[in-house]
Every structure is written in structure tokens, then in C-alpha cells.
Amino acid sequence: MEKRKKLSKRLNIIKLLLAALPTVAFGVFTIVFTLQQDASAKATREQDQQQADETNRRLIFKEYIDDMTDLLLSKRYDTNINESLLHIRVQTLTVLRNLDGARKSDVIRFLYESHLIHSNQPIKVHLNGSDLTGLKFIKSSAESCDLTDIYLPGVYGENILFEGCLLDRAVFDHAEMCGTVFQSCSLVNSTFLETNLTKAHFQDNQLFAAKFNGALLSHSSIKGGVLQGMDFTNADLYQSDIDHEVFYPLAHGGLIANIFINARHPNGSFFAIDTNDLIVDGQAQTKCNQSRTLSWLNALNDNPIEIINRSQIDLQDTSIVESDCVFRFDQNTFVYQAILLQSFSLLVDQKQALFNFSVLIGTKNPTVEDEISISMLFRQAEGSFDYKQRVIRSFKNISSFQLYSIVDAIPPKTAFLLISLGCKTVGSKDQWCFFDQAKLFVSKNTS
Numbered sequence: 001m002e003k004r005k006k007l008s009k010r011l012n013i014i015k016l017l018l019a020a021l022p023t024v025a026f027g028v029f030t031i032v033f034t035l036q037q038d039a040s041a042k043a044t045r046e047q048d049q050q051q052a053d054e055t056n057r058r059l060i061f062k063e064y065i066d067d068m069t070d071l072l073l074s075k076r077y078d079t080n081i082n083e084s085l086l087h088i089r090v091q092t093l094t095v096l097r098n099l100d101g102a103r104k105s106d107v108i109r110f111l112y113e114s115h116l117i118h119s120n121q122p123i124k125v126h127l128n129g130s131d132l133t134g135l136k137f138i139k140s141s142a143e144s145c146d147l148t149d150i151y152l153p154g155v156y157g158e159n160i161l162f163e164g165c166l167l168d169r170a171v172f173d174h175a176e177m178c179g180t181v182f183q184s185c186s187l188v189n190s191t192f193l194e195t196n197l198t199k200a201h202f203q204d205n206q207l208f209a210a211k212f213n214g215a216l217l218s219h220s221s222i223k224g225g226v227l228q229g230m231d232f233t234n235a236d237l238y239q240s241d242i243d244h245e246v247f248y249p250l251a252h253g254g255l256i257a258n259i260f261i262n263a264r265h266p267n268g269s270f271f272a273i274d275t276n277d278l279i280v281d282g283q284a285q286t287k288c289n290q291s292r293t294l295s296w297l298n299a300l301n302d303n304p305i306e307i308i309n310r311s312q313i314d315l316q317d318t319s320i321v322e323s324d325c326v327f328r329f330d331q332n333t334f335v336y337q338a339i340l341l342q343s344f345s346l347l348v349d350q351k352q353a354l355f356n357f358s359v360l361i362g363t364k365n366p367t368v369e370d371e372i373s374i375s376m377l378f379r380q381a382e383g384s385f386d387y388k389q390r391v392i393r394s395f396k397n398i399s400s401f402q403l404y405s406i407v408d409a410i411p412p413k414t415a416f417l418l419i420s421l422g423c424k425t426v427g428s429k430d431q432w433c434f435f436d437q438a439k440l441f442v443s444k445n446t447s
């Protein structure tokens with residue numbers, strides 16, 4: 001019984017639905033039709049807009065080329081060369097912002113063929129800061145792609161492609177080119193110093209002696225082609241996909257190894273850290289016959305400091321045989337030297353860098369109250385006045401010429417290490433300080 005009732009109820013509902021069908025169908029038709037009309041109107045509008053944009057771009061491009069041609073042919077071009085180059089830079093930056101990839105390529109080709117962006121020519125337009133998104137250069141049977149010596153430092157853009165191009169000695173330093181594809185190009189002696197090449201693809205290129213110092217190559221790939229004599233100093237290769245040959249070219253019949261000093265390898269490790277002494281002029285005796293050094297300056301007046309023969313000090317301690325000569329600085333003064341840590345930036349920013357500064361210091365006619373200080377100041381930019389981050393050590397009761405050393409971590413973002421030595425004496429007039437054999441090493445923190 002119950003089952004029947006349910007069945008008939010269901011039938012009734014179906015009948016009702018069938019009766020309503022034409023209406024429903026018509027309603028649906030109306031909605032769909034309206035939607036379609038909307039869509040087609042929108043498509044028409046979009047098409048119109050695209051057409052307008054295209055016309056606009058064509059106009060902008062034409063105006064630009066006309067303007068440039070006039071300028072290059074005019075008399076004032078040569079007589080006011082700096083003004084002309086600035087004019088070209090400003091116009092080019094503006095026009096590049098408003099063009100599509102194909103016309104951007106035409107603009108670059110125009111400038112290149114006008115010899116305005118050649119790295120080996122004294123007169124060139126700086127295109128740093130210009131937007132090259134969508135730039136494409138592809139060699140075809142109809143068109144060659146010779147961009148030898150092209151000079152494009154500091155440009156930025158995504159979806160850039162170079163295929164089959166001659167790019168020997170090209171300069172892409174400091175550019176933001178993440179995801180750029182280089183396919184079958186010749187890039188001999190090209191430079192990518194501190195270039196952002198995250199997710200870039202290098203496929204079958206001639207990369208002999210290409211320089212990637214400080215480049216960001218994380219998640220990139222470098223596969224096939226000639227992969228020798230490259231410099232990856234301080235480059236970030238984290239999680240990149242790189243041919244085994246790049247690490248071991250000699251095992252693959254190569255002749256010249258690639259350099260990976262201070263570089264982060266695909267698995268995140270650092271191997272070869274630069275072990276050179278970073279102090280300039282740390283040993284007075286190498287310049288003993290000169291009376292001054294420009295490498296250490298008096299902090300009060302930026303004057304160079306003196307170099308003297310140790311026989312003038314009457315050092316009792318003869319164990320320091322190497323030090324025939326020493327650097328001399330007066331009481332109540334500081335001397336300093338700034339060390340650029342650029343080639344360690346990756347290690348520093350990964351919080352894995354330690355420094356070890358060591359120096360021999362003494363005072364003439366010492367008293368127990370005399371004080372020598374060593375301060376290491378970590379600066380993010382040259383000339384910055386952020387004095388918060390520093391390590392200072394002071395030493396009193398200096399009876400003889402002694403070795404002092406400071407070992408500590410280098411905070412992330414440090415670009416410069418400012419080393420200063422202070423001489424604070426309280427005794428007689430004939431007091432001053434001297435130092436020698438200053439050394440600074442950076443190493444990987446293994447703890």
C-alpha cells in the first residue's frame with residue numbers, strides 16, 4: 001500500500017514537471033540567449049579594445065622610431081651626446097612599458113643595430129630598469145640573431161627567450177630575468193653578475209667562460225652544450241638541475257674546470273669557501289721602504305697612516321721576527337679599513353659565515369692603564385650609519401707586542417666589515433700604538 005502511494009506521488013511530480021517544461025525550457029533559452037548575447041557583446045568589445053590597443057601600440061612604436069631616427073641624424077646628437085643618450089634612455093624606458101613582446105624585440109634590435117647598446121663601445125644607452133617582459137629573439141631561416149656584445153645590465157622581465165642567438169660577451173649583470181630561456185645560443189664570455197636567473201633554462205648553449213658570479217640560479221636548469229671555464233663564485237644553485245658535467249667537466253673530456261667558490265650547491269651545501277686573507281696591506285714589511293699606507297686610514301681625518309721600521313721602537317720581543325716594520329698610529333686615535341664581503345654574500349645571508357680577525361698590537365712605553373680596542377662593525381651598505389651591529393673587544397695592560405684575535409658570526413645582510421683599531425693611552429707624551437700582521441679570514445660555521 002505504502003509503496004503504491006509513494007509511486008503515484010512521484011508520478012504526479014513528474015507530470016507537473018512535464019507540464020512546466022516548455023516554460024522552463026523557454027526560460028532557460030532566454031537566459032542562455034541573453035548570456036550568449038552578453039558574451040558576444042563582450043567579445044566584440046574586447047576585440048575592439050584589442051584593436052585599439054594594437055593601433056595604439058603601432059602608433060607609439062612608430063613615433064618612437066621616428067623620434068629616434070630624427071635624433072640620431074640631427075646635428076645636436078653628437079654635440080650634446082650625454083643629453084641625447086639620456087633622451088634615448090627616457091624615451092625607450094617609457095615606450096617599452098607600453099609595448100608587446102614582439103615590438104619590444106624590435107626596439108632592442110633597433111638600438112642594437114644603431115650601436116647604442118654594445119658593451120664594447122664607449123657611447124651607450126643604459127637600459128637598466130627597463131621592462132623587457134615577453135622579449136623574444138629567435139633565429140629563423142629568414143632572420144639571423146646576432147646580438148654579440150649586447151649590453152643589457154639591470155633590465156627586468158619575465159618570459160624572455162633567446163633561441164639560436166649569438167650572444168658572445170653579452171652583459172646581463174644585475175638583471176632580473178627569472179625564467180628566461182636560453183636555447184642553443186653562443187654565450188662565450190657573457191656576464192651575468194648578480195643576475196636573478198631563478199627558474200631560468202639554459203639548454204644546449206655554448207657557455208665557455210661565462211660569468212655567473214653572485215647570480216641567483218635556484219630552481220634553474222643548465223643542460224647540454226659547452227659547459228667549461230664558467231665562474232659560479234658566490235652563485236646560488238640551490239635546487240637547480242645541472243648537468244653532472246658542470247661540476248666535473250674534466251671527467252667529461254673538458255679542459256677547464258668551473259669555479260664554485262662560495263657557491264651554494266643544488267643540495268644546499270657550501271663546499272669551497274675562499275680562504276684568502278681579505279685584509280689589504282696587513283703586513284707592514286711588504287711596504288717597508290714607503291712611509292705611508294693608503295689602506296689603513298686615520299678615522300678622524302682620513303689621512304693615511306705611517307709605516308715605521310721596528311728598530312725605532314726597540315721591541316724586546318724578538319720572537320716576532322717577520323715584523324721588521326710596523327704600522328704606527330697615535331694615542332687617542334682610531335685607524336680603520338673597510339672590507340667588502342660581496343663575494344661571501346650568500347654564505348653571510350644563510351647565516352653560515354664566521355670571521356676571524358687577528359692582529360699583533362703593542363704600545364710604546366706601555367702603562368697598565370693603556371687600552372687597545374678592536375671593533376668590527378657590520379654594515380649593510382657603504383657609508384651607511386647603522387652602528388647597532390658590532391663586536392668590540394678591549395684589551396688593557398699590554399706589556400708587549402701581542403697577537404689578538406676575534407672570532408664571531410657575521411650577521412645576515414652584511415655587505416661591509418669595518419675594522420677599526422683604537423689606541424687609548426694615559427701615560428707620558430711619548431706614547432703611541434703600533435700593529436702588524438693583520439689578517440681576516442671568513443669561514444663556514446660548522447657548528
Ligand SMILES: *[C@@H]1O[C@H](CO)[C@@H](O)[C@H](O)[C@H]1NC(C)=O
Nearest residue numbers: 077078079080081082083085
Ligand atoms: C658626458 O659624460 C661623461 C661622463 O659620464 C663625461 O666624461 C663627458 O665629458 C660628457 N660629455 C659631454 C660632451 O658633456
Ligand SMILES: *[C@@H]1O[C@H](CO)[C@@H](O)[C@H](O)[C@H]1NC(C)=O
Nearest residue numbers: 125126127128129130153154
Ligand atoms: C642605471 O645605470 C646608470 C649607470 O650605471 C646609473 O647611473 C643609474 O643610477 C642606473 N639607474 C637605475 C634605475 O638603476
Ligand SMILES: *[C@@H]1O[C@H](CO)[C@@H](O)[C@H](O)[C@H]1NC(C)=O
Nearest residue numbers: 168169187188189190208209
Ligand atoms: C673570451 O675572453 C678571452 C679572454 O679575455 C679571449 O681570449 C677570447 O678571445 C674571448 N672570446 C670571445 C668569443 O669573446
Ligand SMILES: *[C@@H]1O[C@H](CO)[C@@H](O)[C@H](O)[C@H]1NC(C)=O
Nearest residue numbers: 176177178179196197198216
Ligand atoms: C629573484 O626573482 C624571483 C622571482 O621573480 C623573486 O621571487 C626573488 O625575490 C628575486 N630575488 C631577488 C634577490 O631579487
Ligand SMILES: *[C@@H]1O[C@H](CO)[C@@H](O)[C@H](O)[C@H]1NC(C)=O
Nearest residue numbers: 247265266267268269270271
Ligand atoms: C651535496 O652534494 C655534493 C655534490 O655536489 C656532495 O658532495 C655532498 O655530499 C652533498 N651534501 C649533502 C649534505 O648531501
Ligand SMILES: *[C@@H]1O[C@H](CO)[C@@H](O)[C@H](O)[C@H]1NC(C)=O
Nearest residue numbers: 284285286287288289290291
Ligand atoms: C720598495 O720595494 C719594492 C719591492 O720590495 C720595490 O718594487 C720599490 O721600487 C721600492 N720602492 C722604493 C721607493 O724604494
Ligand SMILES: *[C@@H]1O[C@H](CO)[C@@H](O)[C@H](O)[C@H]1NC(C)=O
Nearest residue numbers: 285288289309310311324325
Ligand atoms: C730597519 O732598520 C734596520 C736598522 O736601521 C735596518 O738594518 C733594516 O734594514 C731596516 N729594515 C727595512 C725593511 O728597511
Ligand SMILES: *[C@@H]1O[C@H](CO)[C@@H](O)[C@H](O)[C@H]1NC(C)=O
Nearest residue numbers: 356357358405406407439441
Ligand atoms: C684565527 O686566526 C689566527 C691567526 O691566523 C689563528 O692563530 C687562530 O687559531 C684563528 N682562530 C680560529 C678560531 O680559527
Ligand SMILES: *[C@@H]1O[C@H](CO)[C@@H](O)[C@H](O)[C@H]1NC(C)=O
Nearest residue numbers: 367368369396397398399400
Ligand atoms: C699586567 O700584566 C702583568 C704581566 O703580564 C701582570 O704581572 C700584572 O699584574 C698586570 N697588571 C694588572 C693591573 O692587571
